Amino acid sequence: MKVNRVMSAYRLDVISLLPKPFEILHELGVIGRAFTTGIAELNLYNPRDFTHDSYHKVDDEPYGGGVGMVLKPEPFFKAFTSIPSHPARRVLMMTPQGKQLEQSDLWRWSKEYRQLIFLCGQYEGFDERIRNLADEEISIGDFVLTGGELAAMTIVNGVVRLLPGGIGRSESLIEESHSNLLLEQPHYTRPSEFSGLEVPKVLLSGNHKEIARWRQKQREMRTKIRRPDLFERWVKSQEMACNSELMLNNLPNSSSKNSCENNFIEDPWWD
Numbered sequence: 725m726k727v728n729r730v731m732s733a734y735r736l737d738v739i740s741l742l743p744k745p746f747e748i749l750h751e752l753g754v755i756g757r758a759f760t761t762g763i764a765e766l767n768l769y770n771p772r773d774f775t776h777d778s779y780h781k782v783d784d785e786p787y788g789g790g791v792g793m794v795l796k797p798e799p800f801f802k803a804f805t806s807i808p809s810h811p812a813r814r815v816l817m818m819t820p821q822g823k824q825l826e827q828s829d830l831w832r833w834s835k836e837y838r839q840l841i842f843l844c845g846q847y848e849g850f851d852e853r854i855r856n857l858a859d860e861e862i863s864i865g866d867f868v869l870t871g872g873e874l875a876a877m878t879i880v881n882g883v884v885r886l887l888p889g890g891i892g893r894s895e896s897l898i899e900e901s902h903s904n905l906l907l908e909q910p911h912y913t914r915p916s917e918f919s920g921l922e923v924p925k926v927l928l929s930g931n932h933k934e935i936a937r938w939r940q941k942q943r944e945m946r947t948k949i950r951r952p953d954l955f956e957r958w959v960k961s962q963e964m965a966c967n968s969e970l971m972l973n974n975l976p977n978s979s980s981k982n983s984c985e986n987n988f989i990e991d992p993w994w995d
């Protein structure tokens with residue numbers, strides 16, 4: 725098993741009243757291995773352990789009345805200040821009111837930071853002052869869960885798989901990072917025919933150039949049909965990349981040729 729000897733472990737610190745579910749992350753294949761090989765480390769902090777009253781009270785009624793309980797600020801702040809701070813640290817608050825999570829966020833956190841602190845709420849919500857601890861508020865979708873734990877676990881999973889030393893340098897990840905906004909193409913394995921369903925001929929052809937073109941076209945078509953919003957963003961990002969390349973190539977002394985010309989795949993022979 726490969727051990728990451730150069731970089732210290734990427735720190736993941738979670739503040740949650742329900743630390744138990746996070747244990748499952750240690751059993752999640754590639755993610756679990758990242759913890760055992762020292763690529764990442766996961767630490768849990770329960771605000772209840774930072775209370776001083778005999779009831780270990782972490783929540784209270786909302787000022788002004790209303791249903792539900794609100795998480796008290798003191799145990800949260802105490803748990804937070806007990807966490808060692810890395811210079812490259814980002815604090816993420818899990819809330820349905822946050823910015824919606826995207827793959828580009830996972831890449832950014834995996835590349836630009838060495839520590840993520842997750843603030844997970846339960847009950848009706850946080851005391852508003854807890855928001856001051858966060859650099860970013862993140863939602864994993866337009867739906868409401870009972871707490872931020874599943875959202876934090878989703879992010880831990882998504883970030884750890886991108887870290888160098890895990891699968892972070894694999895071919896498929898490099899490919900994934902280049903076509904960030906596109907959905908994956910279909911995949912096939914043996915047998916070439918199953919119950920009358922055949923594998924596309926181009927995949928059996930051995931022609932790597934044509935296979936690459938087919939895969940790219942499949943990604944584009946799938947995205948266009950299933951996620952037109954993503955497709956539109958991808959087209960725009962391609963156009964922007966082309967325009968900046970054109971500008972660079974038109975500078976005096978530039979001899980490089982424009983690679984944007986072949987950008988759009990015309991209908992190939994396998995259609």
Ligand code: ADE
Pocket residue numbers: 818819820862863864865866867868869870871872873875
């Ligand atoms: N907590 C409750 N619902 C959530 C959501 N959708 N995203 C992030 N945190 C949450």
